[in-house]
Amino acid sequence: MFAPVSRWLPLALVVLAALALRTHDLARRPMHADEANQAVKTGELLEHGRYAFDPRDHHGPTLYYAALPVAWVRGETALATLTETTVRLVPALAGVLGVILLFVLALPLGRWLAVAAAAFMAVAPASVYYSRYFIHETLLVSFTLALLLAARRWWTTGRLGWALAAGSALGLMQATKASAPLFALVAVGALLAAAPPRCAARRPFRDVLLALVAALLIAAVFYSSFGTHFAGLRDAFMTYGFSSARAVDGSGHEKPWWYFFSLFGWLKNGGLVWQQIGFSLLAVAGLVAAFIPANKLLRGAAVYTALIAIALAFTPYKTPWHVVHLVPGVALLAAGGLALIPFRPLAFVVAAVVIALQLTQTRLASFLRSSDARNPYAYVHSAPDVLKIRGLAEAALALAPGGSIRVISEEYWPLPWYLRAFPRVGYWTEAPADCDGALVIASATQADAVRARLRGNYRESYLGLRPGFLCVVFTPAVP
Amino acid sequence: MIRSRLALPLAFLALAGAVQAQVPLQLDLPKPLFAGTPRPISLPNLEKPRVGKRPDLMVPAGTVNLSKGMPVTSSDSLPVIGELTFITDGDKSGTDGTYVELGPTPQWVQIDLGAKAKVAAVAVWHFHSQARVYHDVVVQVSDDKDFKTGVTTIFNCDDDDSSKLGKGKDLAYIENFEGKLIDARGATGRYVRLSSNGNTSDELNHYCEVEVHGALVK
Numbered sequence: 001m002f003a004p005v006s007r008w009l010p011l012a013l014v015v016l017a018a019l020a021l022r023t024h025d026l027a028r029r030p031m032h033a034d035e036a037n038q039a040v041k042t043g044e045l046l047e048h049g050r051y052a053f054d055p056r057d058h059h060g061p062t063l064y065y066a067a068l069p070v071a072w073v074r075g076e077t078a079l080a081t082l083t084e085t086t087v088r089l090v091p092a093l094a095g096v097l098g099v100i101l102l103f104v105l106a107l108p109l110g111r112w113l114a115v116a117a118a119a120f121m122a123v124a125p126a127s128v129y130y131s132r133y134f135i136h137e138t139l140l141v142s143f144t145l146a147l148l149l150a151a152r153r154w155w156t157t158g159r160l161g162w163a164l165a166a167g168s169a170l171g172l173m174q175a176t177k178a179s180a181p182l183f184a185l186v187a188v189g190a191l192l193a194a195a196p197p198r199c200a201a202r203r204p205f206r207d208v209l210l211a212l213v214a215a216l217l218i219a220a221v222f223y224s225s226f227g228t229h230f231a232g233l234r235d236a237f238m239t240y241g242f243s244s245a246r247a248v249d250g251s252g253h254e255k256p257w258w259y260f261f262s263l264f265g266w267l268k269n270g271g272l273v274w275q276q277i278g279f280s281l282l283a284v285a286g287l288v289a290a291f292i293p294a295n296k297l298l299r300g301a302a303v304y305t306a307l308i309a310i311a312l313a314f315t316p317y318k319t320p321w322h323v324v325h326l327v328p329g330v331a332l333l334a335a336g337g338l339a340l341i342p343f344r345p346l347a348f349v350v351a352a353v354v355i356a357l358q359l360t361q362t363r364l365a366s367f368l369r370s371s372d373a374r375n376p377y378a379y380v381h382s383a384p385d386v387l388k389i390r391g392l393a394e395a396a397l398a399l400a401p402g403g404s405i406r407v408i409s410e411e412y413w414p415l416p417w418y419l420r421a422f423p424r425v426g427y428w429t430e431a432p433a434d435c436d437g438a439l440v441i442a443s444a445t446q447a448d449a450v451r452a453r454l455r456g457n458y459r460e461s462y463l464g465l466r467p468g469f470l471c472v473v474f475t476p477a478v479p
Numbered sequence: 480m481i482r483s484r485l486a487l488p489l490a491f492l493a494l495a496g497a498v499q500a501q502v503p504l505q506l507d508l509p510k511p512l513f514a515g516t517p518r519p520i521s522l523p524n525l526e527k528p529r530v531g532k533r534p535d536l537m538v539p540a541g542t543v544n545l546s547k548g549m550p551v552t553s554s555d556s557l558p559v560i561g562e563l564t565f566i567t568d569g570d571k572s573g574t575d576g577t578y579v580e581l582g583p584t585p586q587w588v589q590i591d592l593g594a595k596a597k598v599a600a601v602a603v604w605h606f607h608s609q610a611r612v613y614h615d616v617v618v619q620v621s622d623d624k625d626f627k628t629g630v631t632t633i634f635n636c637d638d639d640d641s642s643k644l645g646k647g648k649d650l651a652y653i654e655n656f657e658g659k660l661i662d663a664r665g666a667t668g669r670y671v672r673l674s675s676n677g678n679t680s681d682e683l684n685h686y687c688e689v690e691v692h693g694a695l696v697k
Contacts, residue, residue, distance in 0.1 A: 271560035416511035464679025
């Protein structure tokens with residue numbers, strides 16, 4: 001009776017830790033502008049059943065559709081009632097799934113090392129942070145791990161079912177982000193580096209073809225908005241024109257080639273230290289173990305991580321959430337590094353120390369300073385001031401029921417998310433002729449123009465949209 | 480006769496036509512446009528640059544900086560970054576290692592001038608390397624180190640009394656390298672306390688330097 005418990009308990013504890021880290025107090029951090037965009041689109045799908053893939057921006061459909069069952073279970077049926085916790089549960093649960101998939105992928109290393117790999121990913125600062133972030137990245141990571149796992153199973157067992165599962169995972173990847181082909185190709189490269197020389201499938205070409213058909217069908221279902229918007233199929237191809245232009249020219253997000261490596265090293269910013277030295281050193285040891293002596297799984301992890309790292313390093317457009325694609329490979333390599341330690345009790349101690357160090361970083365990044373500009377994962381993040389917007393709007397409309405709220409700013413996200421429950425809110429990027437309202441929020445650069453056009457008497461205060469971007473809040477003066 | 484009898488009803492009809500029932504004008508308001516990831520562009524200080532130097536604040540002859548090197552206490556006794564001594568060490572640069580960071584929620588710092596003083600002016604530098612506004616800045620002078628009695632408020636921009644130190648009428652301001660110069664109008668006391676409640680960039684409270692200018696009361 002105890003054998004199954006002792007066999008599964010470590011993994012169960014890791015999964016519970018992953019779940020706790022990814023779901024605790026999800027509503028606390030203010031919504032990033034990107035999250036707010038996605039959440040408002042999700043709200044429109046939830047309330048009106050309408051979604052049309054935008055080839056210019058905002059990536060694939062899976063994120064929005066994945067939020068629907070979560071919202072239904074939580075009793076949320078409209079944009080006004082949709083909450084941060086609901087939408088963020090989607091990447092949170094996808095992140096936990098990714099931890100479990102990594103454990104299964106790592107089993108050829110031995111059970112305790114597979115648990116270690118899963119634990120490293122469960123507590124990794126980037127994995128936890130972006131599992132609490134309503135964007136596509138964590139879903140793409142988990143679908144990629146599913147592809148790797150299913151493809152490996154097909155290669156070693158030859159069963160068509162696993163090929164179809166791999167095709168399904170590929171289709172979900174493609175329906176998540178246009179960059180999916182990059183990760184799929186790298187996954188194939190890693191599999192070839194890690195797999196036995198001979199495929200067990202009796203009809204491999206048929207299986208691959210059927211897998212690709214499954215992938216295409218699944219992607220088509222999502223891009224066509226489940227058969228309601230067939231122009232989305234065309235747009236799924238058109239997006240490559242927009243996204244490749246953005247990737248190549250950087251679009252204001254250019255960073256040096258070593259940017260992602262720095263996130264695994266040591267950074268000091270404004271008195272706060274961000275480091276993953278122990279984790280990275282273990283991974284370097286695992287790199288050695290991948291080749292001396294040769295370990296196919298670790299070799300595959302090394303190939304996967306190296307190819308992704310090179311692709312990310314030389315793409316001008318860089319945003320920190322892309323780093324989550326490196327975490328599974330580094331976690332596997334770190335587990336491989338533990339295998340080099342001859343005494344298992346010592347390896348346990350090393351693993352525990354690294355996990356403890358990672359947890360302090362995760363606590364700092366995801367809980368203590370989650371929207372701080374010094375946090376390398378909080379990229380151009382909304383300031384906590386945006387959490388005051390709803391209260392300001394409620395107070396203003398209590399004094400002027402039926403009044404309008406005006407937002408006049410060259411940038412205004414995530415305000416539409418926080419004002420989603422209010423019926424009369426307008427958004428302008430330049431001051432209109434009529435600026436009066438129950439509440440007027442203007443960027444500091446628009447404030448003079450707005451002030452000149454206000455006819456009433458207003459009290460002014462400041463509100464931060466994000467660090468360095470100030471808004472002036474005009475509230476009618478109470479006589 | 481008929482014209483005169485019709486005049487009043489006609490006038491009334493004309494007036495009724497001119498004065499119609501008033502209802503609020505309902506306009507269609509533009510919806511928000513979806514946008515991509517905001518770019519990490521550093522914006523300049525947003526206050527209009529002043530022409531010439533800051534107007535002089537006139538103080539009595541013999542006014543000196545009373546706070547240089549004086550002890551500082553705080554509601555946050557274990558600052559996350561820096562030390563409370565940074566507040567009166569004379570370094571206002573605002574670079575790393577020159578400011579103290581206090582935790583979130585309202586926090587105060589308090590300077591002990593050593594003896595009762597007549598305060599002419601207080602100059603305060605919060606974190607000023609970026610355009611930001613500190614919320615609910617309140618500056619007080621008192622002889623009571625617990626600030627329960629004899630408290631004079633010399634600056635208060637907490638317009639909704641969220642810090643429970645009274646409703647203030649002073650304007651919030653954008654931080655810059657010049658610091659905020661506050662006319663203390665001769666308020667007397669041994670202690671000067673400065674409060675704030677986060678800022679437009681984060682929930683934390685920061686001080687680079689505080690200077691209390693005045694003269695000790697003999």
